[in-house]
Amino acid sequence: MNEVPAEQRIYAVLAAILCGSVATYGQVGKLAGLPRGGRLVGRTLRNLPADSSLPWHRVINASGKISLPADSGGFKRQKARLQEEGLLVNGNRISLRQYQWQP
DNA sequence: ATGGTGACTTGGC
């Protein structure tokens, strides 16, 4: 019957990421039941409404960097929010020191 | 249907 759409589960995973921590796209996808859905996660965040209160800014790629283009508004917004949560952001890269979210 | 693209990941050099 009605199964919960993958997007819904991705939202739940996002909401579970602790403040001050970040997770990779692959990590989120894996926890949402999409072991190879890194791209799906990215596409889902891309489609998020502007009024969504989900911490999408806590999601970065496996290289520990922000995947958005450095000249886009989303990049600046994500960087600013991460810094407000106490994370050190150097350029497009997050200074990793126990940054990875642990479920 | 087919090919190209993207807020990805991993392995190799």
Add this chain to the structure above:
DNA sequence: TGCCAAGCCACCA
């Protein structure tokens, strides 16, 4: 550390 190739999934022309 950084770039490249292959794999993966969904969307678009």
